Each structure stands twice: as structure tokens, then as C-alpha cells.
Amino acid sequence: MTSLLGDVDLPFKPLPPRVLEEYSGMLREALGFKRAIDEEGRVVDESLLPKLTNRELAEIYEYMVRARVLDGWLLKLQRMGKVALHAPNRGQEATAVGTAKPMKPHDWLFPSYRELGAYIVRGMSEEEILDRAMNTIDDPLKGSDFAIYGNRKYNIVPAPVPVGNQIPLATGAAIAAKILGHDTVVVAMFGDGASSRGDFHTGLNFAGVFKAPVVYVLQNNQWAISVPTKRQTAAPSFAVKALAYGVPGIRVDGNDVLAVYSIVSRAIERARRREGPTLVEAVTYRLGAHTTADDPSRYRREEEVKIAERYEPLRRYRKFLESQGVLTEKEALQLEEEWDSRVEEIVRKVLQKPGLPKDVFFENVYERPPWVLEEEKKEFEESLKIAEELGIELEE
Amino acid sequence: MPRVNMVQALNMALREEMRRDPRVVVLGEDVGRMGGVFLVTEGLIEEFGEERVIDTPLTEMGIVGVAIGMAMYGLRPVAEIQFIDFIYEAFDQIVNNAAWMRFRSAGMYKVPLVIRGPCCGGIRGGMHHSQSNEAYFIHTPGLYVVMPSRPYDAKGLLKESIRVDDAVIFLEPKSVYRTVREEVPEDDYTIPLGKGRVVREGDDVTLVTWGAMVYVAEKAAELAEKRRGWSVEIIDLRTLFPWDKDLVVSSLEKTGRLVIVHEAWKTLGPGAEISAYIAENHIDLLRGPVKRVASYDTPFPLVHEKLYMPNVARIYRALMEVMEW
Numbered sequence: 001m002t003s004l005l006g007d008v009d010l011p012f013k014p015l016p017p018r019v020l021e022e023y024s025g026m027l028r029e030a031l032g033f034k035r036a037i038d039e040e041g042r043v044v045d046e047s048l049l050p051k052l053t054n055r056e057l058a059e060i061y062e063y064m065v066r067a068r069v070l071d072g073w074l075l076k077l078q079r080m081g082k083v084a085l086h087a088p089n090r091g092q093e094a095t096a097v098g099t100a101k102p103m104k105p106h107d108w109l110f111p112s113y114r115e116l117g118a119y120i121v122r123g124m125s126e127e128e129i130l131d132r133a134m135n136t137i138d139d140p141l142k143g144s145d146f147a148i149y150g151n152r153k154y155n156i157v158p159a160p161v162p163v164g165n166q167i168p169l170a171t172g173a174a175i176a177a178k179i180l181g182h183d184t185v186v187v188a189m190f191g192d193g194a195s196s197r198g199d200f201h202t203g204l205n206f207a208g209v210f211k212a213p214v215v216y217v218l219q220n221n222q223w224a225i226s227v228p229t230k231r232q233t234a235a236p237s238f239a240v241k242a243l244a245y246g247v248p249g250i251r252v253d254g255n256d257v258l259a260v261y262s263i264v265s266r267a268i269e270r271a272r273r274r275e276g277p278t279l280v281e282a283v284t285y286r287l288g289a290h291t292t293a294d295d296p297s298r299y300r301r302e303e304e305v306k307i308a309e310r311y312e313p314l315r316r317y318r319k320f321l322e323s324q325g326v327l328t329e330k331e332a333l334q335l336e337e338e339w340d341s342r343v344e345e346i347v348r349k350v351l352q353k354p355g356l357p358k359d360v361f362f363e364n365v366y367e368r369p370p371w372v373l374e375e376e377k378k379e380f381e382e383s384l385k386i387a388e389e390l391g392i393e394l395e396e
Numbered sequence: 397m398p399r400v401n402m403v404q405a406l407n408m409a410l411r412e413e414m415r416r417d418p419r420v421v422v423l424g425e426d427v428g429r430m431g432g433v434f435l436v437t438e439g440l441i442e443e444f445g446e447e448r449v450i451d452t453p454l455t456e457m458g459i460v461g462v463a464i465g466m467a468m469y470g471l472r473p474v475a476e477i478q479f480i481d482f483i484y485e486a487f488d489q490i491v492n493n494a495a496w497m498r499f500r501s502a503g504m505y506k507v508p509l510v511i512r513g514p515c516c517g518g519i520r521g522g523m524h525h526s527q528s529n530e531a532y533f534i535h536t537p538g539l540y541v542v543m544p545s546r547p548y549d550a551k552g553l554l555k556e557s558i559r560v561d562d563a564v565i566f567l568e569p570k571s572v573y574r575t576v577r578e579e580v581p582e583d584d585y586t587i588p589l590g591k592g593r594v595v596r597e598g599d600d601v602t603l604v605t606w607g608a609m610v611y612v613a614e615k616a617a618e619l620a621e622k623r624r625g626w627s628v629e630i631i632d633l634r635t636l637f638p639w640d641k642d643l644v645v646s647s648l649e650k651t652g653r654l655v656i657v658h659e660a661w662k663t664l665g666p667g668a669e670i671s672a673y674i675a676e677n678h679i680d681l682l683r684g685p686v687k688r689v690a691s692y693d694t695p696f697p698l699v700h701e702k703l704y705m706p707n708v709a710r711i712y713r714a715l716m717e718v719m720e721w
Contacts, residue, residue, distance in 0.1 A: 084520050084698060135699050143699030145522040161524035162482050163454060193454035198485065224454050226430035232453050299430045361697035361704055372663060376692045379710070380703070387709035390619065394709060395702045 026248050030239040033283070034263055035253035039311055041319025048262045054326045060101060060257055061321055062335060064093040064314055067117035069339045070126055071288075073347055074116075074133055078292045082351065083133045084146040088288025091255070092221055093117045094313035095282040096189075098260025099217045102268050103187055108155045108177075110170040110188040112163070113147045114219070114286075118189065122154040127346050136353035142363065143356045147291065163224075164194030167203035167216065171277075174207065174214035178274065185271040186214045187264075193224030195238050201245075204279065208245035213271035215264060216242075216279045219254060221286035226299035242279035254282025255313040258320070287312065358384070397579040402572055405547035405580045406436045406512075409554035410474065412584060414444050417472060420558060423450035424459055424476030433478055434514055434573055460486035460511060464493045464563075467509040472558060477513035480567060481527040486511075494563040495538030509563045512554070515543070516608055516659050517691075517705050518571030522698035528607070528659035528691065533565040534637045534666055540564040540589050541636040545572060545610040547580050549634055552587030560589060569607040576611075592640035594647070598629035601653040601718055604644055604670060606633045609657045609706055616711035626719055636666055644670065645678055652683035653718045657706050662690035684721035687714040 036048035043049065052060075071089040078086045089096070096117030103109065103122070111118055119129065131138040132149055140151050141158055150158030160166050170188035177184040194200055195218060207214050218238050222229050235241060239249030252263045260282055267278035285308040289296050296305075321327040327335075362369070362377050369377075387394050400408070414420045422437055422444075428451035431438030441449040452459050456477055463475040477483045483490070490511070497507045517526035533541045542557055542564060544550040550568065557564040595610055596617060605613045610632045617628035629647050633639050648654060654674060656667035667688035674686060689706040697704055 084522065143697055144695070145524060146698055161522070162485070165485075196453035196455045196458065198455065198457050224425075225433065226426045226428075227451055227454065231451055294433070299426075356699050358700055358703055360699060361692070361694050365694045372693055376662070379713075380692065383707070383710045383713055384703070386713050387707075390623075390709060390712065392619075392708055394707050395700065 023243065026243050027240070030243055030249040030251060031237050033251055033253060034259050035256050036258040036262065037256055037316060037320045039316050041316045041323055043320070045259075048259050050258060050262050050265065054324070057321060057324070057326050060097055060261070061317060061327060061332065063097045063101070063117055063121050064257065064317065065336050066120050066126070066339055067093045067096060068314060069336060069343055070116055070120070070129060073130075073343050075292065077133065077347065085291055085293060086133070087113045087147045087291045088286070089114050089116045091287035091308065091312050092219060092284050094257035094317065095217065095219050095254040095260055095284050097121055098257040099187060099189060099264050101261055102265035103185070106155065106184055107268070108157065108170075108173055108184060108186045110157045110166040110173070110186065111149070111159050112166070112190045112194070112219070113159050113161070114191070114221075115189055119149050119154070119156060122156055124149065124151060124154055124156065126343050127350060130346060130350040131353070134350055135356055136350055137356060138353060139356060142360050164190050164197040164199045166190070167194065167199045168206065170214050170216070171203045171207045171212050174212035174271070174277070175210050178210075178213055183272055184213070185268050186212075187217060187268070188214065189217045189219060191224065192218065192220040192222065192229050192232050192238060193227070194218070195241060196232055204242060204245040204247055204277070207277040208247045211274065211276040213274055214277045215267040215271055216277065217264060218279060218281045219284055220281055221284050223286050223290070223296075223300065225290045225294060237281060239279055239281035247277050247279055249279040249281060251281045251283065254284035255311050255316070257313060257317050285311065397581055399577050400547055400580050401574045401577050402544070402547045402550045402568065403434055403436050403574060405551040406554055406568065407438060407440075408580065408582070409551040409558075410437065410440060411443065413555055413558045414440065414448065416584070419470060419472045420474065421448045421450065421466065421471050422474045422476065423452050423463060425452060425454055425478045427451060427476050432476060434570065437476065456482050456486040457489060460494065461489040463509055463511070464489060464497070464507055467507045468497065468505045472508050474510045474512060474558060477511060479525050480513040480515040480529060481524045483511070483513070483529070490533070490539070490563075491536050495536050498562065499538065506561050507563045508561045510554070510557045510566050511563065512566035512568065514570035514573070515567040516569040516571060517696060517701050518608055520698065520701060523696045526696040526701065530565070530567055530636050531660050531665050534669070535664075538562065539637065541567070542589060542634065543567040543569065543607045543636060544634060545569065545607050545632050546576055547578050549587060549593075551580055552585050553589070553634060555584070556586040556589055559586065564589070567607070571608045572611070587634070589635045590638045590640060591635065592631050592633040592643045594643070595630040595632050596628065598627035598651070600627045600651055601629070601655060601715060602644065602647040602651045603628050603630045603655045603657060603711075604633060605630065605657040606636060607659060609659055612706060612708060613657050613711060616708045616715065619708060619712060620715050624719070626715060628715065639666070639670065641673060644674070645681070648674065648678060648681045652681055654682065654686045655689065655711070655714045655718055656686065657689045657711055657714075659691050659705055661693050662688055663693050665690050684718050687718050689714045
């Protein structure tokens with residue numbers, strides 16, 4: 001039985017000064033801006049430089065390059081009609097890579113649909129991503145939805161298309177890991193638009209109450225299709241929303257891969273020590289369209305995108321690597337060319353692969369298909385025969 | 397009379413109603429400066445301003461809940477759900493408030509609200525841009541459910557839905573948005589809810605359908621006529637709750653055979669209700685079993701969607717089954 005008066009506020013009184021102090025500290029982080037290197041790759045905050053070897057620093061750059069090259073190919077393939085839909089990643093590579101890199105293989109990732117860099121860091125190959133995008137026989141998600149990637153092999157849970165509904169799932173998985181005594185940390189990635197959903201609020205609230213070992217990375221790319229962040233929230237930052245749930249929020253330069261790495265890494269360590277959840281707001285910019293079905297010229301000016309290009313993450317990180325003697329510009333460009341021809345080869349291979357079987361959608365609805373689906377599958381097979389007899393092409 | 401597509405017809409309906417009644421407002425994701433992802437609300441913000449054409453934060457629960465509050469207070473909101481597949485977050489608001497506010501306030505409050513959005517498959521949209529989930533709303537007492545199949549009906553039905561004093565779920569088959577053009581009058585006309593229309597007359601079998609399936613049914617009917625000489629009467633219900641039982645029954649009096657075609661899942665889909673109603677009340681009219689052609693009871697797939705949804709072969713098969721019974 002709980003103690004009398006231990007759980008309630010009686011008599012009513014102001015909160016103690018230490019709470020106000022703690023919250024003003026949290027407020028400074030939530031309204032601040034963490035950055036390790038500036039747009040020209042110059043170090044501005046030594047404390048945010050991660051302790052990584054030159055090889056690891058170069059590897060991070062390579063991940064970002066791979067994400068950008070693959071993004072370009074997915075766009076191209078969509079225009080060729082080989083991919084149903086693509087959500088361009090350009091400009092957000094630092095957040096994806098910087099978030100996934102400090103994770104351990106057994107940590108779980110609940111991504112959204114703009115995180116190619118994170119999938120690659122966790123081991124998903126270009127071939128697998130292209131199989132998924134082109135729904136070949138090797139599509140690991142068997143033609144279930146577009147622009148979504150996931151595979152249990154890498155502890156990447158397929159994202160939902162309805163924005164943000166993975167947030168409470170991440171909280172729940174984290175609580176489960178805690179109950180089961182695992183040292184797993186769960187990371188959820190989503191955009192600024194998702195913060196308007198009930199899922200965000202209830203996900204963070206549960207995480208705060210149950211001290212879930214989870215890190216939320218909100219990619220504030222400043223546009224939810226045509227809706228700018230100022231229309232999404234009246235709050236000065238997204239990170240500050242966490243404070244209402246007793247969760248620290250930290251605002252970071254999402255185009256600075258080193259800052260993202262350091263801040264997410266600290267949040268993961270905190271979660272692993274079972275000290276509770278963190279919300280990281282990574283401020284970035286969606287340089288491309290929302291998806292290939294979107295035309296951003298309807299709602300934002302080309303000049304704005306040009307300005308945003310100056311802050312894009314690869315260039316500045318390249319400058320940093322150059323200044324540190326890790327990678328020359330020539331080597332960096334070579335890397336891009338190398339990956340481009342490698343991916344071109346993979347594309348060629350994947351284009352040759354057959355598609356998924358016609359009855360694939362009857363799979364994976366239930367563990368044991370009920371009679372309803374068995375009857376329907378019979379009807380399905382008969383209808384294919386009838387189409388053949390009638391000489392009609394059903395999938396034109 | 398202008399020849400327009402369904403997107404333009406819907407836009408005409410919204411514009412005319414907003415001009416006619418200052419209480420009509422439009423809200424939803426990207427409906428303002430962008431004009432909606434399918435451009436149904438294009439140009440409205442320029443004419444009516446940000447107060448009446450409202451770009452909202454990203455939450456269906458918020459859009460619908462706020463729209464219900466606006467409707468209770470005296471506005472006549474039209475809330476857009478960007479893709480009807482995203483509506484589930486708003487379910488609590490739709491059932492407990494939009495549908496039931498009149499009942500639970502003993503008629504003191506009403507919710508004159510239209511929740512509209514693109515539905516249904518056929519554009520290779522995958523599981524979250526393709527659903528036909530009308531059955532959830534038909535099942536909920538207190539809601540009207542509407543789905544036009546052509547531009548003329550879309551305009552007349554949307555105008556009527558805005559004027560009705562209860563909540564209307566207005567579903568727009570997006571595969572028809574830009575594929576069908578027809579003459580749509582610029583004057584003020586409405587189409588009453590609950591009235592279907594005969595798309596094609598016939599004597600042998602009644603085919604009841606709605607939305608984009610009207611066009612697939614027409615193809616199947618032509619094929620059946622050409623190959624077998626069967627004469628198929630096609631009824632487009634247009635309103636799914638309440639459905640036009642008089643029109644269906646009068647057709648059955650002629651044909652005695654019934655096939656129902658819909659994109660919604662088969663189990664407890666609208667076809668189940670129509671079939672059960674006919675079996676309960678008009679079994680004497682039937683010369684054979686009622687057949688349903690529906691999407692299979694699996695989530696909507698990205699691949700092979702034309703095999704998954706009702707297609708000409710599946711409808712032809714059902715026609716054979718009732719004609720040869």
C-alpha cells in the first residue's frame with residue numbers, strides 16, 4: 001500500500017525551487033542549439049566532437065555519400081516508372097547517419113520514411129533497398145507499401161505511412177526491454193509534422209512516466225509537405241515539448257553530423273543507464289520535394305532552397321575532414337563516383353529480377369490463414385483462369 | 397456548360413457553397429496555400445482568405461475534433477482528410493462526437509460537418525493510399541456516407557452534404573479524379589442523399605456498385621452482353637448510407653438476380669448489408685444466390701492491385717455464377 005499523502009499534493013503549495021532550477025536548465029537545452037562544426041566545417045564546440053578515429057570519421061562521410069547517391073538513383077528510377085514513389089532524402093543525411101551510428105546492432109530503430117542513411121549504417125545494402133523499392137522477388141517486405149524500409153535482421157521496424165504512429169510503439173518496445181532486463185535502447189525517428197499527432201504526446205508521456213530507455217529523434221526539416229513549422233506549432237522549438245512530459249529535449253544542428261552523433265550518443269548512453277528518455281530535435285532542411293508526387297514550387301520559393309543548399313551537410317563535413325587531414329576533396333569526390341558506378345551496377349542487376357508472385361498478398365495476414373482467405377484464394381485462382389479464357393490483361 | 401473532371405467539380409461545389417454561406421469553412425493538411433495534394437481546394441484561399449481556408453497542423457484527430465467544435469458552435473466546416481486511409485486517428489472523434497453528439501445532447505447540439513477525402517485504389521498507392529474503408533462509417537449510427545462516381549454527381553452531392561444538418565463522410569474515388577470529364581452545370585443544383593441512379597439498363601441481372609467500380613462493372617457488363625447476350629442493369633448507389641433500397645428492389649423485380657461489386661473488403665462490407673436486407677425482405681424476388689465481388693480480406697497491397705480489387709474477370713465470373721445457377 002502506498003503511503004498516505006506520498007503521491008498527492010496536500011497541502012497545495014508552490015513547487016520547490018530545485019524544480020524550477022532543474023527546468024530552467026532543461027529549458028536552455030531545449031531552446032538552445034548544439035553544433036560542433038559550422039557551415040564551413042570549422043570547429044565551434046570542441047565538447048561536441050566525438051572521440052572517433054580518422055577511419056571512423058571517414059566512414060561516417062562514406063555513409064552519407066552512399067545515402068545521397070542511392071537517393072539520386074531512387075529518384076531517377078521513380079521517373080523511369082520503376083519505383084512507385086520515393087521520399088527524397090537530400091539534405092537530411094547527417095541526421096540519419098548521426099543517429100544510427102552510435103546505436104548498437106541489438107538496439108531497435110523505428111524510422112520514418114526519409115532515413116536511407118540510417119538503414120545503410122545498420123547494414124542494409126543498396127541491393128536490398130532497391131529490391132524493396134522495385135518490389136522484386138527479393139523485396140523483404142513483399143510489396144506491402146511504398147517508400148518504407150525495414151528488416152528484423154537489422155532491428156529496423158518498417159515505418160508507418162501514417163506519420164508518427166510508430167512513436168508509442170518505440171516507447172512500448174523500450175518499456176518491454178526494461179521489464180525483460182535487456183540493455184537494448186530504442187530509437188524512434190520522425191518529422192516535425194508528427195509532433196502534432198496524439199501519438200507523439202502519448203508516446204512521450206508514457207516514456208516519461210515509465211522512464212523508458214528510448215531516444216526520440218525529431219527531424220525538423222521545416223516543411224510538412226506545404227505546411228511550415230510555424231504553422232505546425234506555436235512553440236519556439238520542438239524540443240521544448242518534451243519538458244511537459246518530464247523528458248529532456250535538446251535542440252541540435254541536424255546538418256552537423258558530429259553534433260547529431262554526440263548528442264544522440266549521449267542520449268543513448270543515458271537510456272542504456274536506465275536514466276530515462278530524451279527527445280533530440282535535429283534542425284535540418286528538406287532540399288527535395290516531400291515525395292515524388294509533390295511539387296514544392298506550389299508553396300515555397302526556389303531562392304529559399306538555394307539558401308538552404310549552403311547549409312547542406314555533406315559539404316561542410318567534407319571541409320571539416322579536409323581541415324583535419326582525414327580526406328582530401330579529390331578523395332571525397334572519388335568516393336562519390338565509386339559509389340555511383342557501384343549502385344549503377346546493382347540497379348542493372350535488380351532490374352533483371354522477376355517481380356513478386358501474383359498471390360503474394362494472401363501471405364502474412366495471419367499466422368494460420370482462416371477459411372475466409374482460403375476460399376478467397378480459390379476465387380482468385382479461378383478469376384485468373386477466366387481472364388486467360390477471355391483473353392483480357394488484368395494488370396495493364 | 398463546362399466539361400470538367402471530378403476535382404474541378406468538387407472545387408466548384410466548395411466555391412459555390414462558400415460564396416452562398418459565410419459559415420462554410422474548409423480545413424485540413426495542405427488545403428490552403430497548396431490547394432490540397434489533389435488540388436481539390438485550389439484557389440480557395442485566394443478568394444476566401446486564411447480564416448476560411450485553414451492549413452492545419454498534421455493530425456486527423458485534431459482536424460476532425462476541431463471541425464466538430466466549429467460545427468457545434470455554428471460554422472459548417474468541410475474537413476479534408478488527405479488520404480482517407482489516414483482517418484483512423486480521428487475515429488474517437490467521428491464516432492463519439494460527429495456521429496453521436498445529436499443523440500447524446502438530446503438534439504440540443506448538431507454537427508453539420510462534411511469529412512471528405514480521396515479513397516479507393518487503382519493508382520498503385522499501396523496500403524495507405526488506396527483503402528476503401530466506407531464500411532466502418534456505414535456501420536456507425538448517425539453518419540451519412542456518400543461516394544460519387546462522376547463529376548456531375550460529385551458536385552451535386554457535395555453541395556447537398558454541406559447543407560445537411562448531420563455529419564457526412566464524403567468519399568472521393570481518386571482514380572476517377574482526372575480520368576472522367578463531363579458537362580457540369582455552373583448553376584446551383586443538389587442531389588439528394590439516399591438516391592442512386594441507373595447507369596445502364598438491363599433485364600437479366602442487377603449489378604449494384606459505386607465509386608470507381610462503376611466503370612469496371614460497365615466493362616464487365618459489355619463483355620457479358622457481347623459474349624453471352626446477358627443484359628446487365630448497373631446501379632450506382634452514390635449514397636452508401638442510407639442506400640437506395642427502392643431503386644435496387646425495383647430493379648430486382650425485373651431481373652431477379654443480384655451481384656454487388658465494391659472495393660471495400662468483403663467481410664462485413666456494404667455488400668453484406670445489401671445482400672442480407674434483400675434476403676430478409678425480398679427473397680421471393682430472387683431466382684438464385686446473391687453474389688459479392690469485393691477486395692480480398694487482406695490489407696491493400698502495393699503489388700498486383702488490379703488482381704486484388706474487383707476486376708473484369710472477377711465480375712464476369714460472378715455474373716456467370718448467377719446467370720447459370
